[in-house]
Amino acid sequence: MKAVILKDKVKMGGKIAPLYYEDVEIPKPGQGEVLIRLRTASLNRRDVFIRYGAYPGIVVPSIPGSDGAGIIEKLGEGVQGLEIGNEVIINPAIGWGDNPSFPSPSFSVLGVPMDGTYAQYIKIPAENVFPKPKHLTWEEAAAIPLGGLTAYRAVVTKGTVKPGDTVIIPGIGGGVATFALQIASAKGAKVFVTSSSDKKIENAIAMGAAGGVNYRSENWVKELKTLSGGADLSIDSIGGDTFNDLIHLAKHGSKIVSFGATLGPVNNLVMPRIFFKQMHIMGTTMGTPDEFADMITLFEDKQLRPVIDKIYPLQDIDEAHRQMDHGNLFGKIVLSIPE
Known part of the structure; x- marks a missing residue:
């Protein structure tokens, strides 16, 4: 062969x-x-x-x-x-x-x-x-398989996404991020995205995102906070300074689920911003056979592509x-x- x-x-x-x-x-x-x-x-x-x-x-x-x-x-x-x-x-x-x-x-x-x-x-x-x-x-x-499973565990199992939740996904465009957008939207969440590309934001909105901002904008965090009202759940593969921005965007009692760190370590993390908001921060990678089966069922039931x-x-x-x-x-x- x-x-x-x-x-x-x-x-x-x-x-x-x-x-x-x-x-x-x-x-x-x-x-x-x-x-x-x-x-x-x-x-x-x-x-x-x-x-x-x-x-x-x-x-x-x-x-x-x-x-x-x-x-x-x-x-x-x-x-x-x-x-x-x-x-x-x-x-x-x-x-x-x-x-x-x-x-x-x-x-x-x-x-x-x-x-x-x-x-x-x-x-x-x-x-x-x-x-x-x-x-x-x-x-x-x-x-x-890999991207869909990772996104499903992050959004559904760890993120426990619910209808009406506001979900923020930074860096839209990669495989897992686009799956996270599809899965969260299929579960009834309002999804907001970030990108350095206006075209990618337009593509995300066409897929079902409620909106997005270009993170090259000087005041993108404030703009996204105004647009979204803050996050019940953020799905992060970026790390670095973006992780601190997600903490700023988080509502009280919200969650950040991390599966990557393309920008590297998170520096200057101010812990009171986490514990005063009663936040839940979780790591995830891949998923179980049951989660894979449930992910496939969701794609079938909602006819996702x-x-x-x-x-x-x-x-x-x-x-x-x-x-x-x-x-x-x-x-x-x-x-x-x-x-």
Whole structure:
């Protein structure tokens, strides 16, 4: 089969590791596993960060890629409830464990060190395979898993979003942020966004956001406070000074759920602003199998469709990663897998 291979580890802060598009053996499903003929895959920033050496436990050679959708081709011994020919979507959260509050020590994300979805075939534990929503194209199905799961846990499980809540999502445009907007809106919340791009704000409003502000404006925090009335819930992937701005925007008794820190550490944090507002600040990443199932059900019930920015053939993986690393994206980058 054709696959994209990561062969080299690099030190964080150095050059990006190359990828190789090569022929490798088709994997054989073992006990409790299925073999899937992948139709599509999609990119996450995790994939690029791994090439920069920014994740622990990198093992080479490995096939990257966390998101994918395809057709079951073989069943390993002991697999029940699935059939050859089923159209499926993959949950990339491997081995979460029994505690819904946090993952087990053996938890991992699909795609390095476990071979991932940048390939024509993948073997995967049967428990990580779910029916593909019928209303979605192959490209849309592959776009959902990691970003949709992360957003669902942040907004619904940790954020306990309710109809009428005001939700603020800074830095709209990335995959998880756009999923958070869709999920919060589907749950009846009023969503406000920020971006450095007026076009992205317009796109977000077209998706259901109630409004947004350009954070390059000198008084954007005051403007957003006036526009939104303050946040019942903020979904943050930015960190840095933006986290302090979200505290300023927060209502009393509100929540901030954090899943990233693209601006780095939060400096000059004034603790009384948190405890006098009786705030709840929570961290989250990925999610449980039940949350994945509930997320897929929400997409089916509300007929939600992920936003796709670009589609590339698998062999153009270098260009796809360049766009992920440097491009001005709104939504997901998807890979079509050759027959």
